[in-house]
Amino acid sequence: MTLLACTGLTVRFGGLVALDGLDLAVAQGEILGLIGPNGSGKTTFFNVITGIYRASGGEARFGELELTALPPQRIYGAGITRTFQRSRLALPLSVFDNIMIGNHRLLHHGLWFNLFRRNALRAELEQNLHKARELVGTFSRALVDRLFDPVAGLSMIDRRRIEICRALISEPRLLLLDEPSAGMTHEETRELMDDILLVRERLAGLSIVIIEHEMNVIERVSQRCAVLNYGRKIAEGAYAQVAADREVQTAYLGTD
Amino acid sequence: MKRAIPGLIAIAAIAAFSYFFLHAESQVEVLGLVALAVIGIPILGRFGWIQRASASLDANRAGGRIAITVALLAIVWLFRDQHFAMLMVASVLLYTVACLGLTVQFGYAGVVNFAGAAFLGVGGYTSAVLGAHMPHVLVLAIGGLLAALLGSVLILPILRTRGHYAALITVAFGILFRTFVEVNDALGGPQGLQVKGMNLFGWDLNSPIGEFSFYTNYVLMGLGLSAIAFVLVRRLERSWVGLNLDAVRLDETACAVFGIDVARWKILAFTFGNFFAGVAGAAYAMMTGFVAPNSFTFGDSLIMVSIILLGGLGNAWGVALAAAIVLVLPEKLQALQEYRFLLYAVLVIAILMVRPQGLIPRRAREYFPR
Numbered sequence: 001m002t003l004l005a006c007t008g009l010t011v012r013f014g015g016l017v018a019l020d021g022l023d024l025a026v027a028q029g030e031i032l033g034l035i036g037p038n039g040s041g042k043t044t045f046f047n048v049i050t051g052i053y054r055a056s057g058g059e060a061r062f063g064e065l066e067l068t069a070l071p072p073q074r075i076y077g078a079g080i081t082r083t084f085q086r087s088r089l090a091l092p093l094s095v096f097d098n099i100m101i102g103n104h105r106l107l108h109h110g111l112w113f114n115l116f117r118r119n120a121l122r123a124e125l126e127q128n129l130h131k132a133r134e135l136v137g138t139f140s141r142a143l144v145d146r147l148f149d150p151v152a153g154l155s156m157i158d159r160r161r162i163e164i165c166r167a168l169i170s171e172p173r174l175l176l177l178d179e180p181s182a183g184m185t186h187e188e189t190r191e192l193m194d195d196i197l198l199v200r201e202r203l204a205g206l207s208i209v210i211i212e213h214e215m216n217v218i219e220r221v222s223q224r225c226a227v228l229n230y231g232r233k234i235a236e237g238a239y240a241q242v243a244a245d246r247e248v249q250t251a252y253l254g255t256d
Numbered sequence: 257m258k259r260a261i262p263g264l265i266a267i268a269a270i271a272a273f274s275y276f277f278l279h280a281e282s283q284v285e286v287l288g289l290v291a292l293a294v295i296g297i298p299i300l301g302r303f304g305w306i307q308r309a310s311a312s313l314d315a316n317r318a319g320g321r322i323a324i325t326v327a328l329l330a331i332v333w334l335f336r337d338q339h340f341a342m343l344m345v346a347s348v349l350l351y352t353v354a355c356l357g358l359t360v361q362f363g364y365a366g367v368v369n370f371a372g373a374a375f376l377g378v379g380g381y382t383s384a385v386l387g388a389h390m391p392h393v394l395v396l397a398i399g400g401l402l403a404a405l406l407g408s409v410l411i412l413p414i415l416r417t418r419g420h421y422a423a424l425i426t427v428a429f430g431i432l433f434r435t436f437v438e439v440n441d442a443l444g445g446p447q448g449l450q451v452k453g454m455n456l457f458g459w460d461l462n463s464p465i466g467e468f469s470f471y472t473n474y475v476l477m478g479l480g481l482s483a484i485a486f487v488l489v490r491r492l493e494r495s496w497v498g499l500n501l502d503a504v505r506l507d508e509t510a511c512a513v514f515g516i517d518v519a520r521w522k523i524l525a526f527t528f529g530n531f532f533a534g535v536a537g538a539a540y541a542m543m544t545g546f547v548a549p550n551s552f553t554f555g556d557s558l559i560m561v562s563i564i565l566l567g568g569l570g571n572a573w574g575v576a577l578a579a580a581i582v583l584v585l586p587e588k589l590q591a592l593q594e595y596r597f598l599l600y601a602v603l604v605i606a607i608l609m610v611r612p613q614g615l616i617p618r619r620a621r622e623y624f625p626r
Contacts, residue, residue: 109496
């Protein structure tokens with residue numbers, strides 16, 4: 001079953017065409033690898049899907065919803081979350097606070113509730129604390145004990161874990177990972193990806209789109225790949241198939 | 257019980273210091289006390305005594321709060337017949353209320369407000385106009401509501417700008433407010449208006465009880481208001497709402513991606529904060545007995561901003577401490593009276609350079625501390 005279907009998706013910045021008539025579908029439960037040289041439009045694709053950029057043309061259907069017409073808040077509410085290439089955590093806040101930012105959809109935000117129904121708030125807090133402990137525990141036992149430490153004091157890999165937990169805590173239907181391996185060693189990346197796959201098993205039907213430059217990561221986790229170049233899709237299919245594609249090789253290595 | 261001792265000693269020491277400071281008459285005494293604090297506190301810090309005291313207060317929060325109230329009441333008792341000292345204490349308490357409001361705006365949501373004095377003024381003029389016509393509890397509430405309402409006029413341009421530009425808008429509003437009341441004859445023009453003393457449920461705060469200064473009544477009232485403000489701001493911070501406000505301050509893009517409505521929370525923080533400033537302004541005007549445009553200048557707004565910066569952005573206790581320092585110090589150092597704005601400027605620059613996190617830095621959120 002198709003979860004996300006983009007047709008002719010286009011993003012222009014003045015004269016620059018960042019995304020040029022992209023047709024791309026993501027099936028439910030699928031892991032799609034999105035690859036391509038720098039500036040080929042991969043992150044732009046995430047930004048337009050999550051409502052940060054306006055589409056200049058084309059459609060992006062997510063179930064019944066037309067994403068290009070929605071503000072980011074609604075898109076999150078529909079079940080799409082993401083991580084950022086350069087970590088966008090709230091550094092002075094605790095690990096738990098950062099993860100709860102991702103849980104916004106499932107919390108009560110009324111002023112009266114938060115100020116005066118303190119017992120109900122406490123119950124909600126306990127429940128979410130339990131949930132956060134469990135999720136963080138999948139990634140790192142040690143991090144569970146630091147749930148109330150500010151993120152600023154944590155290592156790169158822990159920050160990335162927190163970012164992924166923030167994206168997963170609200171149990172989304174589609175997770176967009178923007179270069180999870182950036183700034184980490186091969187070993188750390190491997191560990192992180194294994195943990196993500198572990199969480200995916202619990203969240204039945206979660207689809208993932210992953211942007212990655214580490215080809216061994218893509219090869220290992222993705223079921224299907226799409227390759228972008230200058231905002232266009234130049235190849236699509238299993239990793240082995242696209243890796244052998246002549247146009248893909250040219251895009252990455254240039255012509256001689 | 258033993259663990260409570262360092263905390264109690266600290267509170268007693270602060271109370272004793274406040275007593276001597278309020279009591280000091282000669283400039284030599286005052287300067288001596290300032291020097292004692294400036295030199296003594298870092299030394300105490302070096303020997304780990306401040307950390308010990310704060311850990312002890314953390315372990316006994318309720319006890320600490322009772323001790324602080326007792327200490328404050330003891331000071332009230334000691335200065336009960338002195339108008340000036342009591343006026344100072346009450347002013348500090350009411351400014352604490354207003355600056356707690358500013359803390360919600362700037363410290364939590366990151367919405368700058370350089371028009372704090374204007375919102376105090378809205379409350380003050382509300383008292384002047386309505387004070388003779390309705391119960392004063394209502395006047396306080398209306399003062400707060402009007403400040404919040406007037407603030408909502410500013411919200412639109414503030415939401416559409418960021419950083420320096422949003423700051424400039426509030427600066428402009430503050431000046432606008434002052435000019436408006438200055439030329440408005442119905443509001444008394446430059447001379448301002450008289451304000452009736454406060455009367456709460458038949459308790460006339462302007463009539464002294466026994467040998468007490470009538471300002472003592474205002475101290476008690478201020479204590480009540482600041483306690484309410486304190487509890488509300490603390491609860492706000494320790495809730496999902498507080499988390500949303502922090503998130504809005506730190507990264508608006510990340511907020512949007514996780515469903516947080518940036519505009520909604522900025523509006524809430526701004527309105528909430530202005531309400532506090534309005535209530536404090538209404539009470540303050542009833543205490544001093546008059547309002548005039550000159551009490552609500554840009555300089556007065558800067559005082560409020562310097563209080564929240566000095567105290568430690570986002571820390572409620574810091575606000576109370578900084579309000580005490582910023583308001584009382586220039587009154588006591590007569591040599592500084594003329595140069596008080598210079599003092600504030602130096603204080604803010606010094607704090608931003610030496611200790612940008614403020615005197616009492618805010619700590620990571622604990623939703624339900626034991």
